[in-house]
Amino acid sequence: MPSKNAPLSPQLPLAVRKQLVLTRIAVDRVEFIQAAGEFRQCTHPARLARRLLFGSAAGVLQPAAWVRLFALTRHYPYLSSVLGTVVPLLLRRKTVRGLLSRLVKAGAVGGMVYGLLRFGRNAARSSGPGAG
Numbered sequence: 001m002p003s004k005n006a007p008l009s010p011q012l013p014l015a016v017r018k019q020l021v022l023t024r025i026a027v028d029r030v031e032f033i034q035a036a037g038e039f040r041q042c043t044h045p046a047r048l049a050r051r052l053l054f055g056s057a058a059g060v061l062q063p064a065a066w067v068r069l070f071a072l073t074r075h076y077p078y079l080s081s082v083l084g085t086v087v088p089l090l091l092r093r094k095t096v097r098g099l100l101s102r103l104v105k106a107g108a109v110g111g112m113v114y115g116l117l118r119f120g121r122n123a124a125r126s127s128g129p130g131a132g
Contacts, residue, residue, distance in 0.1 A: 042075075 012020075041047065073080035 073083065
């Protein structure tokens with residue numbers, strides 16, 4: 001009876017073992033690249049939004065959109081934990097008002113910054129080397 005530590009097959013030559021390891025590394029690399037590509041496609045924000053909204057703005061109001069959102073939470077556990085944290089906060093009126101006021105303020109500041117940058121670029125263009 002063979003001992004527990006003895007291999008079931010006879011020892012392969014070093015060159016063969018080395019080639020097997022290199023082949024396995026190559027196969028693992030190809031599988032990893034394919035899996036990373038699939039993951040990248042599945043987690044692209046536009047694709048997630050399209051999957052959730054069915055391509056229309058009214059898709060959020062459809063019950064199937066909510067079912068699909070919960071199906072997404074099965075595949076992405078971090079999404080479910082974020083939703084579990086955010087949904088109770090959004091159900092509070094004070095939180096919603098505070099959030100909306102902050103978003104409006106951030107939007108106004110962003111609009112002013114955009115306007116100033118655009119104004120500065122136009123002024124720089126008009127006073128450039130060819131404007132004389």
